[in-house]
Amino acid sequence: MEFVLLIFLPVIFAVLVPFVYKKIKGIHTGWFVLVVPLVLFGYYASFLPLVMDGGHAISEMKWIPSLGIAFTSYIDGLSLLFTLLITGIGSLVVLYSVFYMDREKEDLGSFYVYLLMFMTAMLGVVQSDNTMTLYLFWELTSISSFLLIGFWYTKDKSRFGALKSMMITVFGGLMMLGAFILLSIMGETFSVRELIAEAPELVSHPYFTLALVLLLLGAFTKSAQFPFYIWLPDAMEAPTPVSAYLHSATMVKAGIYLVARFTPIFGSASTWIWLVTGIGLLTLFWGSFFAVKQTDLKAILAFSTVSQLGLIMSLLGAGAISYHATAAVFGFATYAAIFHLINHAAFKGGLFMIAGIIDHETGTRDIRKLGGLMSVMPISFTVAAIGSLSMAGLPPFSGFLSKEMFLESMVALRHFELFNFDTWGILFPIVAWIASVFTFTYSMYFVLKTFMGQKKFDQLPTQPHEAPIGMLISPMILATIVILVFFIPNVIGKWMIKPAVMAIQPTLYANPSAIDIHVKAWHGFGAAGLWLTIGVVAFGTLLYLTIPKWQPLYRMQPDSLSLNNGYDAMMRGSEKGMNRVSRLYMTGKIRTYLLYMFAFMSVTIIALLFLKDAFVLDMNSFAAITLYGSLNAIVLILSVGFVVFAKSRLAAIIALGGVGYSVALFFVIFKAPDLALTQLVIETVSVALFLLAFKHLPALSTHGETKRNKMVNLIVSLSVGVMVTLVALSSHSQKMIPSISQYYKDTVKTEAAGGNIVNVILVDYRGFDTLFEIAVLAIAGIAVLGMIRLRVSRKEPTDENE
Amino acid sequence: MKTNDVILQTTAKVVFFIIFLFSIHIFFAGHYAPGGGFVGGLLTTGAIVLLLLAFDLRTIQQILPFNFTVMTAIGLLLALGTAAGSIFFNVPFFTHAFSDFDLPLFGHTSLHTAMLFDSGVYLVVVGSAITIIQSIGGDD
Numbered sequence: 001m002e003f004v005l006l007i008f009l010p011v012i013f014a015v016l017v018p019f020v021y022k023k024i025k026g027i028h029t030g031w032f033v034l035v036v037p038l039v040l041f042g043y044y045a046s047f048l049p050l051v052m053d054g055g056h057a058i059s060e061m062k063w064i065p066s067l068g069i070a071f072t073s074y075i076d077g078l079s080l081l082f083t084l085l086i087t088g089i090g091s092l093v094v095l096y097s098v099f100y101m102d103r104e105k106e107d108l109g110s111f112y113v114y115l116l117m118f119m120t121a122m123l124g125v126v127q128s129d130n131t132m133t134l135y136l137f138w139e140l141t142s143i144s145s146f147l148l149i150g151f152w153y154t155k156d157k158s159r160f161g162a163l164k165s166m167m168i169t170v171f172g173g174l175m176m177l178g179a180f181i182l183l184s185i186m187g188e189t190f191s192v193r194e195l196i197a198e199a200p201e202l203v204s205h206p207y208f209t210l211a212l213v214l215l216l217l218g219a220f221t222k223s224a225q226f227p228f229y230i231w232l233p234d235a236m237e238a239p240t241p242v243s244a245y246l247h248s249a250t251m252v253k254a255g256i257y258l259v260a261r262f263t264p265i266f267g268s269a270s271t272w273i274w275l276v277t278g279i280g281l282l283t284l285f286w287g288s289f290f291a292v293k294q295t296d297l298k299a300i301l302a303f304s305t306v307s308q309l310g311l312i313m314s315l316l317g318a319g320a321i322s323y324h325a326t327a328a329v330f331g332f333a334t335y336a337a338i339f340h341l342i343n344h345a346a347f348k349g350g351l352f353m354i355a356g357i358i359d360h361e362t363g364t365r366d367i368r369k370l371g372g373l374m375s376v377m378p379i380s381f382t383v384a385a386i387g388s389l390s391m392a393g394l395p396p397f398s399g400f401l402s403k404e405m406f407l408e409s410m411v412a413l414r415h416f417e418l419f420n421f422d423t424w425g426i427l428f429p430i431v432a433w434i435a436s437v438f439t440f441t442y443s444m445y446f447v448l449k450t451f452m453g454q455k456k457f458d459q460l461p462t463q464p465h466e467a468p469i470g471m472l473i474s475p476m477i478l479a480t481i482v483i484l485v486f487f488i489p490n491v492i493g494k495w496m497i498k499p500a501v502m503a504i505q506p507t508l509y510a511n512p513s514a515i516d517i518h519v520k521a522w523h524g525f526g527a528a529g530l531w532l533t534i535g536v537v538a539f540g541t542l543l544y545l546t547i548p549k550w551q552p553l554y555r556m557q558p559d560s561l562s563l564n565n566g567y568d569a570m571m572r573g574s575e576k577g578m579n580r581v582s583r584l585y586m587t588g589k590i591r592t593y594l595l596y597m598f599a600f601m602s603v604t605i606i607a608l609l610f611l612k613d614a615f616v617l618d619m620n621s622f623a624a625i626t627l628y629g630s631l632n633a634i635v636l637i638l639s640v641g642f643v644v645f646a647k648s649r650l651a652a653i654i655a656l657g658g659v660g661y662s663v664a665l666f667f668v669i670f671k672a673p674d675l676a677l678t679q680l681v682i683e684t685v686s687v688a689l690f691l692l693a694f695k696h697l698p699a700l701s702t703h704g705e706t707k708r709n710k711m712v713n714l715i716v717s718l719s720v721g722v723m724v725t726l727v728a729l730s731s732h733s734q735k736m737i738p739s740i741s742q743y744y745k746d747t748v749k750t751e752a753a754g755g756n757i758v759n760v761i762l763v764d765y766r767g768f769d770t771l772f773e774i775a776v777l778a779i780a781g782i783a784v785l786g787m788i789r790l791r792v793s794r795k796e797p798t799d800e801n802e
Numbered sequence: 803m804k805t806n807d808v809i810l811q812t813t814a815k816v817v818f819f820i821i822f823l824f825s826i827h828i829f830f831a832g833h834y835a836p837g838g839g840f841v842g843g844l845l846t847t848g849a850i851v852l853l854l855l856a857f858d859l860r861t862i863q864q865i866l867p868f869n870f871t872v873m874t875a876i877g878l879l880l881a882l883g884t885a886a887g888s889i890f891f892n893v894p895f896f897t898h899a900f901s902d903f904d905l906p907l908f909g910h911t912s913l914h915t916a917m918l919f920d921s922g923v924y925l926v927v928v929g930s931a932i933t934i935i936q937s938i939g940g941d942d
Contacts, residue, residue: 673836677828681844685931688851692939753900753914755834762838763916763923767896770840770919771881774926778874781930785871788937 004059004073006043007123010036014116021109029108030098036116037090040123044075044083051080051499054511063133068190074129077499077512081338082126082250082257084496085345089249090119092474096353097241099471100360111151111239118144118246125254131180131190138176138218141251142169148246149238161234164567168231172221176258179214182207183265196264196506203268212266215258216275223255225313226283229306230563236298240356243298248305248348256309256341259316260504263334267320267505276317277413281431283310288438292445292547293554297355297365300446301348304391307439308344311406312337314432318409321416322508331501331508332412335493335517336405338500342492343398343485347387350478351446354384357471358450363461367445372455377466379476381451386479392443392540393436393533398485401519404529407432411528433532440540445547489519595716602719609726618733628669636662649697657687674758807856814856821849829924830917839920843927850932859939870932877925884919 013036021029047057056076063069075083094115101108121144124137143166150162180190186205187195195202202208219225224232235247246252259276266272287307294300319334357380358373359365374381386397393403410432414425457464466472485492498512509515523530543550559565585596609615623629639658646652660683667676705713744757744765754760762770822845829842854862888897900914 674838674841677836678841678844681841681848684848685844685851688848688855689935689938691855692935696938752898752916753833753912754916756832756836756838758836759832759838759920760916762840763833763920764898767885767898767916767919770923771885771896774878774881774923777930778878778926781874781933782871784934785937 002059002061003043003057003075004061004071004127006040007071007073007127008120009040010116010119010123014113014120017112017116018109021112028098028101028103029112030094030101033112033116034091034094034098037087037094037119041084041087041091044080044087047075047080048495051075051077052495052512054499054502058129067132068130069132070130071124071133072129072191073127074193075127076503077496077501078257078260078503079126081342081496081500082253083123085253085342086119086122086126086250089245089345089349092349092477093241093245093249096244096356096471096474097239099468100241100356101239111148114144114147114151115242115245118148118251122250122254126257129192131183131192131195134192135173135177135180138222138254139170139173141222141246141254142166142173145169145235145246145251148242149235151239151242152237155237157234158237161231161237165231165235167571168221168228172218172228175214175221176218179211179218182211182214186211192261199265199268202265208266208269209271212269212272213275215262215266216272216279219255219258220279221255222258223252223309223313224283224306225255225279225310226286227563229283229287230567232306233294233299233302236296236302240298240352240359243301244349244352244356248301248352249345252305252309253312253341253345256312256316256337259313260337260500263316263320263504264506268323273317273320276320277314277428278317280310280312280314280317281428281435283307284314285431285435285438286310288435288442290554291442292438292551295367297358297367297370297446297450298352300367300442301351301355304439304442304446305348307435308340308348308391311435312341312344314428315340315406315409316504318413318428319504321413322505324416331505331515332405332517333409334501334504335497335515336402336409338497338504339489339493339519340399340402340406342496343390343402343482346478346481346485347390347397347399350383350475350482351387351391353471353475353478354380354387357467357475360471361462361467362464367449369456369459370450371453372451372457373464374451375455376464377451379466379472381447383472383475383479384447384451386482387475388443388447390482392440393536395521396483396486398482398489400533401486401489401521403436404533405519407436407532408527408529411532429532433536436532436536437539437543440536441543441547444540444544448544486521493517493519595712598720599716602716602723605723605727606719609730615726615730616734617729621732623670626669629666632662632665632669636666649694653687653690653694656690657683660686674756811856814852818849818853821845821852825849829920832920833914833916839923840927843924844931846924846928847931847935850928851935854935854939859936863936870929870936872929873925874929874933877922877927877929879922880925881919881922884915884922887915 013033017029017033020032024032050057054077056074058075059073061071063071094112097111097115101111118141121137121140125134125141128134128137146162146166149165150158152158153162183195183202184190186202186207187198189195189198221228232247232252236243238247263272284307287303287305287310291300291303291307294303315333315337319331319337322331322334355365357377358370361377362370362373364370390397390399393399407429410429413428416425494512498515498517501515502509502512636659639655639662642655643652643659646655660679664676664679664683667673667679741757744761748754748757748760752760752764754764825842825845825848828837828845829839830837832838832842850862850866853865885896888899889895891897891899898915898919900912900916902910902912905911
């Protein structure tokens with residue numbers, strides 16, 4: 001079967017969703033939607049045995065063959081891992097949403113359409129081998145994320161968050177497109193696999209570093225790395241199932257995927273290693289440090305997601321060192337990155353769902369109002385505790401294993417001697433360790449402040465109680481996975497992680513089983529990771545206990561210096577600046593705009609004729625002067641003079657009609673009946689139109705025209721006249737290519753079965769032109785209707801944000 | 803001031819039908835002789851404008867109770883549909899088909915998908931021209 005088509009299964013199903021939602025009112029639409037990710041998960045899981053042995057599968061559907069653009073589904077260890085995450089977490093999220101989204105109150109039709117659209121987009125991102133379709137799907141994830149964040153579009157904050165995320169991620173997407181175009185120029189292909197095969201030659205290309213930076217901009221904006229992370233906290237306005245799915249488990253990992261996928265091409269560059277590792281670590285620290293400042297449960301989780309994404313990013317950067325140093329510990333880093341990615345999806349997905357449950361059952365997410373929920377929500381507490389402890393890196397939870405591998409990798413960076421790492425390398429383990437301490441602190445802060453401590457139920461909007469079991473199923477499954485992975489890490493490693501590592505570093509290993517990594521919880525007392533973890537717990541606990549003392553320190557940072565403020569100022573500034581620029585030349589008078597157009601047109605064309613020396617005059621091809629012709633020309637000139645010098649507008653309009661009719665007479669003289677007919681009718685209708693509009697127009701004398709702009713008008717109209725005359729004479733005098741009319745004469749009967757060439761040209765030979773012309777005509781008609789009839793009253797606000 | 807336009811109104815009633823029928827004739831003749839959907843549409847518009855000048859907008863809306871915006875849309879869809887229809891026969895977009903038929907009333911007739919396209923053009927021209935005229939003329 002062509003499994004590339006399966007990428008489109010969700011979006012095709014999305015077409016049906018509105019009908020299901022409209023027709024079947026008794027059953028929650030989510031139950032029908034749930035089928036899609038479940039089926040896909042089952043199907044894609046069947047690829048596991050193939051991929052485990054280092055194999056891959058390809059399925060292709062041509063799209064634009066002439067440009068080499070195709071939908072190619074390439075399944076190897078890395079894309080399969082992501083695919084399973086998307087469909088697996090997707091199933092759990094849809095199940096959770098069935099209980100979270102109210103059937104009566106919410107617009108489920110739109111919600112599931114957006115969600116399914118996202119699923120297709122995300123599957124497309126991770127499976128596409130063609131960079132152009134990868135870009136297409138990439139932007140589609142931004143758009144569906146925009147729609148989902150703005151799902152409650154009546155709230156100001158939702159719209160703000162949606163726009164912000166779109167602005168930042170689409171900016172990154174465009175940068176990434178630039179990288180893809182540069183890559184296609186360098187490697188002459190859009191295929192990622194072929195680019196990877198050419199990687200050794202690409203490194204020395206002059207565009208290499210530029211492409212690298214552009215690609216990383218795409219990855220960093222999507223994966224919320226410093227300083228682009230600011231969109232993620234605002235994206236928390238989305239319904240919680242969306243936050244759990246898009247903004248922690250899948251979409252924000254698209255940047256990670258991109259970095260992992262392109263490591264074989266760029267990984268050997270020092271810029272790559274420094275940027276990915278450095279920005280990753282900075283983000284890790286920044287996110288964990290500011291997570292403790294937050295008071296909204298989802299905001300804490302958002303900052304923690306930012307920080308965890310930084311962690312994975314830095315591991316990928318460190319993993320790329322294995323191209324330069326053979327020490328096994330660097331291969332270790334890539335392994336840890338993938339391992340942590342899986343763990344993070346599991347525990348963070350669960351934590352988001354718990355945050356949603358708390359919001360749902362207590363009516364608030366403000367951590368200052370919450371407390372003592374453990375006794376009323378024991379199951380939620382258990383799940384939250386498992387997730388948080390795993391996030392903090394404690395045994396017996398999966399996060400412990402990957403966190404320890406992370407610390408080991410960072411310590412190992414000290415021993416790397418290229419690219420100045422011997423001097424600066426010491427910074428990496430220090431920053432990593434401090435960030436881990438803060439991670440521990442915010443994990444405790446999240447779970448303990450909410451579930452332990454004083455009961456403050458009287459401050460809550462609703463009386464809290466345990467969530468319905470349906471809502472708890474998904475987080476419970478995720479919590480089970482978190483524990484299970486701790487006990488069987490090497491099974492997961494064999495089935496999923498090693499094939500993915502193999503896909504990231506294909507040149508280093510012959511097959512996935514050649515990756516010699518065995519994950520253990522206990523390395524003995526000599527292991528650095530153990531002591532670092534103990535240090536993290538000790539200092540983390542200390543910090544947690546003293547939170548009330550040092551939390552106010554965050555207020556020392558003035559609001560005017562925050563990144564968010566920078567973003568706001570940029571948006572406001574660009575809006576105001578563009579407004580000012582527009583006002584410089586937009587007078588609101590149509591005659592000014594016509595002046596711009598005519599002046600520009602005549603200047604450019606006359607200049608071109610002059611510069612290219614293109615003007616040719618060949619008197620021989622002219623028709624002979626006849627009596628009728630000259631009489632008609634005199635009438636024409638007289639009418640034009642009358643139009644210009646008429647004292648009343650009515651006279652000018654009638655004289656203008658006279659101009660048109662005498663042109664029509666010329667068509668008659670030169671035996672062009674179709675043109676004559678059309679010209680006559682057009683002239684009649686337009687004069688009638690003029691007369692209709694007549695009563696709305698001001699009198700000619702009160703037109704508000706000064707001498708100066710009459711002068712300008714004269715110059716512009718003269719130059720337009722000169723331009724048209726020159727072009728007409730010149731184009732008539734020189735025939736660069738033989739006239740096409742003979743071809744029309746020959747084929748009008750045989751090819752088009754017609755007799756009148758003019759009309760056959762309109763409907764057949766150049767039917768495209770006509771199609772677009774009538775489209776323009778229709779648009780013009782509707783525009784006039786819109787401007788005159790459907791005018792919004794000036795008193796009503798027109799801006800949605802006012 | 804109340805104008806006396808009996809002559810205009812009486813003539814317009816007759817002339818409207820002459821122009822209108824002529825426009826239909828021109829429309830159908832288009833493929834072999836001067837004419838076609840564009841000119842036909844404009845002529846029809848001209849005929850309606852004549853009525854408009856003789857009577858007022860409200861009368862016209864009573865005589866011709868069409869929604870001209872919808873007419874524009876139908877015309878555009880017809881033209882686009884004719885062009886796109888060729889895709890289903892596995893020939894390039896905009897390939898026209900034609901053949902001769904022996905029809906009961908018309909005798910030997912040549913039928914052409916270009917005619918469908920042209921009627922789309924006709925409808926768009928009439929629809930949008932009248933839409934514009936109604937919008938401007940009716941803004942009192």
